[in-house]
Amino acid sequence: MADQALDGAAPRPLLSLRNVNMTFGGVKALKNVSFEVLPGEVHCLAGENGSGKSTLIKVITGVYKPEAGAVIDYDGQSYSHMSPVTAQASGIQVIWQDLALFPEMTVAENIAFQTVIGRWPRLVNYAEMRRVAINALQRLGVAFDVDLALHHFPIAQRQIVAIARALVGEAKLVFMDEPTASLTQSETDYLLDIVRNLSASGVAVVFVSHRLAEVLEISSRVTVLRDGALVGVYPTKGLTQSRITELMTGKTFDYSVLHRDLSRSPAMLEVERLSRPGEFEDVSLTVRRGETLGITGLLGAGRTELALTLFGMRKPKSGSVVLDGKTVRFGSNRDAIAAGVAYLSEDRLSLGLIQPQAIADNMVIASLDKVLSGGFISSDRKRSLVNRWIRDLGVRIGKQDDAISTLSGGNQQRVAIAKWLATDPKLLILDAPTVGVDVGARAGIFEIVSKLADSGLAIILISDEVPEVYFNADRVLQMAQGRIVGEFTPGATTLQAIEEAVYA
Amino acid sequence: MTVLIERVRNALGPELAGPFAAFVAVMIVFGFAAPNFLSRATFGSVAFQLPELGLLTLAMLLPILTGGLNLAITFTANMAGLTLAWVLQSQGGVDAGTGAFVLGSVLAIAVGALSGLIMGLVIAYTKAHPILVSLSMMIFLRGLGEFLTRGGDVSGIPGFLAPIGYGSIIGIPVPLLIFIACVLIWHVLLTRMKLGFNTYMIGSNIEATRYSGINTRKVQVLVYTLSGAMCAVAGIIMLARFNSVRVGHGESYLLITVLACFLGGVNPFGGFGRVIPVFVALVVLQLLSSGLNLMGASQHLATAVWGILMITVMILRWLAGRLKFLNTNRG
DSSP: OOOHHHHSSSOOOOOEEEEEEETTEEEEEEEEEEEOOOOEEEEEEEEOOSSSSHHHHHHTTTTOOTTOOOOOETTTTEEEEEEEHHHHHEEEEEETTTTTTTSSBHHHHHHHHHHHTTTTOOOOHHHHHHHHHHHHHHTTTTTOOSSSSSGGOOOHHHHHHHHHHHTTTSEEEEESSSSSTTTTTTHHHHHHHHHHHHHHHTOOOEEOOOOOOHHHHHHSSEEEEEEEEEEEEEEEOOOOHHHHHHHHHHOOOOOOOOOOOOOOOOOEEEEEEETTTTTTTEEEEEEEEEEEEEOOOTTSSSHHHHHHHHSSSOOEEEEEETTTTTEOOOSSHHHHHTTEEEEOOOOIIIIIIOSSSSSSHHHHHGGGGGGETTTTTTTHHHHHHHHHHHHHTTOOSSTTSGGGSSSSSSHHHHHHHHHHHTTOOHHHHHSSSTOOHHHHHHHHHHHHHHHHHHHHHHEEESSSSSHHHHHHEEEEEETTTTTTEEEEEETTTHHHHHHHHHHH | OHHHHHHHHHHHGGGGGHHHHHHHHHHHHHHHSSSSSSSSHHHHHHHHHHHHHHHHHHHHHHHTTTTTOTTHHHHHHHHHHHHHHHHHTTTTGOOHHHHHHHHHHHHHHHHHHHHHHHHHHHHHHHOOOOOHHHHHHHHHHHHHHHHHTTEEEEEEOGGGGGHHHOOOOOOOEEHHHHHHHHHHHHHHHHHHSSSHHHHHHHHOHHHHHHHTOHHHHHHHHHHHHOOOOHHHHHHHHHHHHHHHEETTTTTTTTHHHHHHHTTTTTTSSSSSHHHHHHHHHHHHHHHHHHHHTTTTTHHHHHHHHHHHHHHHHHHHHHHHHHHHHHHHHOO
16 A cells, blocks of 8 residues: 555554454454555545444554553554553544533633643633633634634634644544534535645644545545455555445445336425525425425525425425425424424434433334323233334334333434334435435445335435435435425436536 | 243343342341331331432432423422411311312322423523522522411311321321332333333433434423422321421432432433332432431431441442443453
8 A cells, every 4th residue: 555655665654553353252352453554645444333443543542451462553663552541642632523612711712721720829811821722723724713702613724723733742643533423515615625734734633424425525545444354554545435335334225216207196295485584585395295305505595495485394484395295384393293294304413313211212202102002001002012113113122111222323324214103104305314324334225215216105305415315216306505406316417417516 | 931031130220220229238238236126116117217318319310311300309399288277278278178179180290290380491491500590490499489378377177187197007007108109100101111211211222212203392391390290299298197288398308309310320410210210219318317326326417327328339439330341441
């Protein structure tokens, strides 16, 4: 690989791991893994959930001690294992997905608090903290108001604050765990620029991301893990999204567009000039029985607002909605559900499912009337209903009474879909259904969606990942600034053309 | 057979283990320490004291399950008791008939429910914090009650009410029967009815529940209304036991009801908790105070021991949690 990375002499790696093994309770989390990062490169660590990415990071940062025999060479020194203190002191920094920042404290305090901890005199020098913070931000080429409390900033800028904090610790190697998971495309571009600056200034960045487009854009090499074992190290040049997916999952996926002409199928939903000023305006669209209509566009384009209005949770200012031939005007989402509209929230963790509660309860919550017997909840009926959906949608669970939070993202999303199917919907709105779902499990979700469409359901699929709607919808609408600005037919238009239109 | 055991275990639930262990511990300790502990007299005193605290605890339980709190329970009970007392007085005082009692009880429950309804509406629509809303209701009711009674007692209750406070049917005290009936109603409400199901869901995540098509406002309003109505039942029994009502009576129960819920395994942040473990926890608390009483300790010491018990339970739960954590980590 190294000869590919630079001309002539192979550079000495900054970090080089060999023979790393980790076992948790009989399960081998890492099997003889080796890993290498060159100074100043952007290296991507790819793999599904449970493939060992986090475990590997934790070995490198000293959280876990690998089994005997492991060799960790870092910056000219050799270790059998790291400790968190050594790792930090020698310039290894991690930016975890949750950022671990303090929302109520100022930017300066967030960035520089570590520099003042434990120093004598035990007084806080705010002027010094501001100076350190401004310096760190300058290195990233940004200027924020460092006296403002962090919660005033959008998530993308908090991410940058977290990076700045890592730089204060004189980082040589920065791990970023899913840094773009909650960012919009433009925010992501901004972050990727920062990462490039960082790399240009000599800091090596290990980038962990589910979004393969970014991986291809930002990194020079990709290390792929699967089931705790190294699949290989690949130069990014020459890789494609589908190739990485294949390497990560070990399966080949059939990427083909749907190619269904449903123009003669009767309309299930007809929206005419629907408006909610400030959110979306003049939206007209039709979804037919058995059709999957994709809606894409950047975050803030009004997609979710439109979906919530169709779901009765917001009232339109003007325009009309006809569902299955009848004009509808919903007073609340209860009316919408009764009329046959279901909405799978983009935010599964806080709006889609009730995380601490049981799998079974989450599944029946929207259709509780179906498990009543003489006005009382029948546990037998509930059990059999839940069993049916678990079987039909292939949800893998332990016990029905386990908390939904014990399931993987993909299985949770299947439960969420089952919850809505149990209400016998005519129209199913899926808002970003694959957020936080493994690449391998995404295919399973879309398999279900395609079966549902075949059974006559009308489906609206909302996603900011263009390939997702391209390969899984019959038609694609593009939204921007609250309006529908384009309509595409996958196959007739290329994926690239749509992506260019969306990200323009 | 295993199905039966499984069913019994499901019905009892894991929350019951703690309170039940405490129950066994209290029985053993006092059984040895106080020779006359395991007697009819002990259980008689427990059976007569349990219902007041118990009914108020039931009134506290529903709001806690939604992630809220009802700090107005004791004064709502007083207000309901006053309502009944006034109706009886206006119908001849000591000579009032059963008709007046029925009318008075219905009005008392209506007053209790109204107090809850107002709190529920304010909490559901303004999204104000239940602690603040119920605290406001509490001082409103206290002020109103003291104003109306001029801080004194209202007495003059017909004799036929005494059995509600002191009587027994086939050896079981009437107040205990009323309490057990209320426990069963709450148990069915929470395990078998839509309202109960939605109460738990709201307690864990009200927004996700609303997105699932549940009328969360209606659930909150109903929960506080039922809580108020349950306070009224407590108020009626308190009237029958003391033969009079005074605003402020039972005030010291307020925080004990919260602790009894937690001792019964109710999650302080809402979403989880069952009636039966709370019932057992209440029995434990009463046994503890009766046992100490028998040993000649003062009532004040009994309250102190309740405090120690709660703290011990928190520490034991933490230890149990750690053990579980270590086990799962080891795989």
